Amino acid sequence: MKFKNDTPALDATDYKILELLQEDSRQTYTAIGKRLGIAHSTVYDRIKRMEEHTIIKKYTALVDAEKIGAKGITALMTVYTDPKESEKVAAKLAKARQVLEVYSSLSEELQILAKVFAENQESLHSFIANSVAPLPGVLRIRTAILTKTFKEDQFSIRNSMNEVRFIK
Amino acid sequence: MNTETNSKILQTVPREKAFYFFTSIGNYTGASASSLKEFMERINEVNVKSLEFHLYRGDFEKWLTDVLEDPELVGEIKKVQRFNLTGDALRNQLYVTVSRRYKRLTSQPSSFQFKT
Numbered sequence: 001m002k003f004k005n006d007t008p009a010l011d012a013t014d015y016k017i018l019e020l021l022q023e024d025s026r027q028t029y030t031a032i033g034k035r036l037g038i039a040h041s042t043v044y045d046r047i048k049r050m051e052e053h054t055i056i057k058k059y060t061a062l063v064d065a066e067k068i069g070a071k072g073i074t075a076l077m078t079v080y081t082d083p084k085e086s087e088k089v090a091a092k093l094a095k096a097r098q099v100l101e102v103y104s105s106l107s108e109e110l111q112i113l114a115k116v117f118a119e120n121q122e123s124l125h126s127f128i129a130n131s132v133a134p135l136p137g138v139l140r141i142r143t144a145i146l147t148k149t150f151k152e153d154q155f156s157i158r159n160s161m162n163e164v165r166f167i168k
Numbered sequence: 169m170n171t172e173t174n175s176k177i178l179q180t181v182p183r184e185k186a187f188y189f190f191t192s193i194g195n196y197t198g199a200s201a202s203s204l205k206e207f208m209e210r211i212n213e214v215n216v217k218s219l220e221f222h223l224y225r226g227d228f229e230k231w232l233t234d235v236l237e238d239p240e241l242v243g244e245i246k247k248v249q250r251f252n253l254t255g256d257a258l259r260n261q262l263y264v265t266v267s268r269r270y271k272r273l274t275s276q277p278s279s280f281q282f283k284t
Contacts, residue, residue, distance in 0.1 A: 075194060125193045133188040133196045143194025 007053050013038065017046055018056070019157040025059045072119050074100075077128065078142045079112040085137020086110050092135055098127050109139075121145070174273050177238045178204055187231045189218040204236060204273070208266045216259050223249060223258065241269045 010018075013036065020032050029040040029047070036043070050056045065072075081089050086104060090112045094102045101115040118124035128141060180203040187207060189199040199214045201207035211219065222228055223245070232242050244265045253261055 077194060080198075121193050125190070128194045128196065129188050129190065130184075133190075133200070134184045134186065136183070138196070140198035141194065141196035145193070 007055065008049065010050075010055070013042075014046055014050065015157055017043060018050070021047075021056070022154075022156050022158070072117055073121060073124060073145055075116045075118070075124055075143050075145045077114045077116050077132070079114065079132065080109050080139040080141070081112055082137040082139060083110045085135075086112060089135050089137050093132070096127070096131060098124075116143075173237075177236050177241075178273055179236070181235055185235050187227075187235075189214045189222070191215055191217040191221055204238070204241075204266070204270055208263065208270050211259060211263045211266060216255055219258055219262060220254055223262070238269070241266065244269060 016036050017032060020027065020035060029043040033040040033043045047056065079089060079093070090102050090104055093099050093112065093114050098116050098118055099114050100117055103113045105111045105113055116124060116127070118127060124143070124145070128143060132138060132141060183200075183202065186200045186202040187210075189197045189201075189210060191197055197214055197218055199210050199218070201210045228245050229242050232238050232245065245262075248258075248261050248265055251261065
């Protein structure tokens with residue numbers, strides 16, 4: 001079975017593999033196979049298939065910025081835009097080195113939300129004043145500098161699929 | 169002051185060189201000025217917090233120096249800074265300062281035609 005965009009439908013075993021990979025993507029096919037009670041070759045085949053269809057987009061490392069001495073501030077920027085220009089504004093923001101994430105949102109006014117990292121408050125302001133405010137279609141901007149992180153997580157199978165509980 | 173200098177100060181600059189009014193770090197009001205005339209008009213319209221924010225950071229001086237290249241008005245703005253004004257008193261003083269300069273520039277006989 002396939003979805004419209006040619007992505008193969010996943011079964012319960014695939015979801016279990018994804019959940020285990022999100023827990024630790026460096027564990028071996030054998031270790032995953034053991035936990036799920038299936039052959040390592042089955043795990044290998046399924047992971048390869050999910051990689052080929054970019055269901056698994058990439059494997060990466062979560063780095064503790066503080067421990068490596070990276071200094072800077074993170075801010076959430078809300079950009080209110082003219083609806084006709086919002087896609088272009090989002091695309092421009094997505095290309096900026098300082099911008100970590102960009103989203104559009106549903107609300108009364110069209111908004112682009114972006115997470116921005118800058119060396120300090122002055123460089124944050126300079127980036128917004130010189131590179132964001134002048135973009136055609138930007139109506140106004142609200143920015144909140146983040147002071148403390150209480151939770152920061154990636155999309156996970158575990159959090160998103162309450163009805164699917166595989167790993168005991 | 170020569171015609172060329174007046175023209176430079178009274179020019180309309182492209183949007184990437186315009187002045188964008190913020191009320192604090194990263195908070196853009198939506199108001200901008202692409203010329204001295206617009207700058208004078210915005211002083212009367214924007215949230216007064218924006219005037220306080222930019223004046224005491226030296227942003228007005230920087231824009232008037234780097235973009236419009238008007239050292240005379242920069243000098244006048246510096247004098248306003250020294251008064252430590254806030255609120256509507258600051259708005260009024262800034263407006264008087266900039267509009268006086270604007271009137272002087274536009275009333276000087278020159279070949280420059282300012283489009284309104």
